[in-house]
Amino acid sequence: xxxxxxxxxxxxxxxxxxxxxxxxQDGFSLRTxxxxxxxxxxxxxxxxxxxxxxxxxxxxxxxxxxSNSFYGTGETFLFSFSPELKVFRWxxxxxxxxxxxVDLLMFGGGxxxxxxxxxxxxxxxxxxxxxxxxxxxxxxxxxFCVQDLEVWGLA
Numbered sequence: 365x366x367x368x369x370x371x372x373x374x375x376x377x378x379x380x381x382x383x384x385x386x387x388x389q390d391g392f393s394l395r396t397x398x399x400x401x402x403x404x405x406x407x408x409x410x411x412x413x414x415x416x417x418x419x420x421x422x423x424x425x426x427x428x429x430x431s432n433s434f435y436g437t438g439e440t441f442l443f444s445f446s447p448e449l450k451v452f453r454w455x456x457x458x459x460x461x462x463x464x465x466v467d468l469l470m471f472g473g474g475x476x477x478x479x480x481x482x483x484x485x486x487x488x489x490x491x492x493x494x495x496x497x498x499x500x501x502x503x504x505x506x507x508f509c510v511q512d513l514e515v516w517g518l519a
Contacts, residue, residue: 367449434461
């Protein structure tokens with residue numbers, strides 16, 4: 365979290381964060397993640413470590429929730445630690461920030477590819493270059509298995 369601080373919107377840099385969801389405590393379930401995801405409108409930080417020990421994730425200025433369409437703001441970004449921190453900000457090319465249903469959570473899009481996606485049981489996911497963030501693949505492989513996943517929100 366400290367390394368990401370300088371990349372967060374200025375209004376959030378001095379705010380305390382707390383753990384809202386953790387697969388180690390809450391199990392592997394997208395429905396549970398939505399339920400624990402924080403107050404409506406509360407920013408969220410999604411941190412993933414895959415089975416190849418790669419760390420990456422997403423920052424969203426609004427709560428991670430079920431939705432019928434894409435939502436979010438231009439403050440949303442993707443990041444990876446491979447090995448140093450890389451941040452991929454909104455390009456302005458589209459507004460496909462994030463979208464979630466019971467079977468899939470996705471960040472970024474364009475041309476049928478998602479910058480980051482997770483399945484409903486949070487065991488599998490993928491990352492592809494996308495127009496929203498002009499990101500690199502966040503994990504070592506385009507599809508990955510989740511080792512640990514955490515969601516942090518403002519305290």
